[in-house]
Amino acid sequence: MDIMAKSFKRKALAHIERRLGQSRRLVLNQAQTQPGRVVHDLRRWSKELRALWRLLRPLTGRKRYVRENFRLRDASRGLSSARDAAVLRDTLMLMLRARRGRRGRSAWFSVSALLEEDLEREGAPQQAPDEAMEAMLTAIRRGRDRLAALELKEDSIDWKKGLERIYRQARRRHREAGATEGAGAEVDAVIHEWRKSVKYLWHALRLLERMKLVHGSGRVAELKQLQSDLGRDHDLAMLRARLEALPVGEGSEEQAALALAIGDLDRAIKRQRLVYRRPENRLISDKPGEWMEKVVKRSPGD
Secondary structure, rough: OOOEEHHHHHHHHHHHHHHHHHHHHHHHHHHHHHHHHHHHHHHHHHHHHHHHHHHHHHHHHHHHHHHHHHOOOOOHHOOOOHHHHHHOOOOOHHHHHHHHHHHHHHHHHHHHHHHHHHHHHHOOOOOOHHHHHHHHHHHHHHHHHHHHHOOOOOOEEEEEEEHHHHHHHHHHHHHHHHOOOOHHHHHHHHHHEEEEEEEHHHHHHHHHHHHHEEOOOHHHHHHHHHHHHHHHHHHHHHHHHHOOOOOOOOOOOHHHHHHHHHHHHHHHHHHHHHHHHHHHHOOOOHHHHHHHHHHHHOOOOO
């Protein structure tokens, strides 16, 4: 199914405008909202809009795509410190609640105190700074204005090239993650890159489904579950890396507590990776042409 360039642009602008309005309301009403929710939603919408710019790349060209993608990426980084601190705390509490036995829970309580001290030394904010949230609004607004000003000829945009490019990247990073063995920072980094590409594919497919251009319902749900599993993996790996870097005395009780907690995290990460690496959960193993045939709707004359 072809869609005229101006029509595709109009749909994209409407979506950006909707997200900009939601972002403004969220920032204005943040006093009545959980700080973590504000940061989470702004970062999620940033990823969604970056996926949209990937779809628009055949229309806008590489140079404009790179500029808008980097603008949103850099604005999102201003929210990262608050988001990371919240994720560390939440993940630690999940691990503590899952622990059985007095000794293990006592160790996790000790680790929690160590982490809080470290976050305080770092000055990790409870919520994102006002300037970081304003930077995000500015990035979305400028992207909208630049797209609105873009002069187009009335011909077809092959948006399918944008979707296939996103899928190819997710599939390549899927294979790279599948080839990793063991554990550690390098493996965590490869899986994190896979997670990001799956997230972009999920956002892009969901947007195109709303435009009624793809058969996406089942795949959107499956990709949502996969990126959620990968997100859980990332949160566990991030907490493990942070605990490994905590300064404690050699042979101290704090070191023993950290060793127990890190061992728990290693086992949790191993279990988590068994879930999304099962053969039946390999959702992006089709060749690009085959996958596009399955998801793209056909024009009546095809």
